[in-house]
Amino acid sequence: MALAPFHLAIPVHNLELCRNFYTNLLNLEEGRSSDHWVDYNFFGHQLVIHFKAKQTEEDTTNEVDGKAVPVPHFGVVLEWEAFQEFAELLKSKDLKFIIEPYIRFEGLVGEQATMFFKDPSGNALEFKAFKDMSQLFAK
16 A cells, blocks of 8 residues: 555644744755745655644653653654664754654664654654564554
């Protein structure tokens, strides 16, 4: 089955700050936009940031590998080398990580790389890669 692009729209409380983050820090290609939203090519998927006034809410996390993983979060599963290159790019731009890039299950079935960070509006992103992509949906 061919992979269909997903569409995800997320709220941001500062459109220009987040536009700078997604365009210049993550190096995403900008598509259509208005004064209230911006479309991005998110690794072949459509991500839209929509202005929404800031609301107060406490962070929710789940414990994984002894780390506080933010919930909700979204991201993309990249090829192994692409993940390494993207992680190095983000480190070179001094991105503040919630969870620094690291390898889970190293040397085992399901070995994967992962990293977490937030955009300027507090939306949590995870990027990951599997050493063996056939393990993506394994039980």
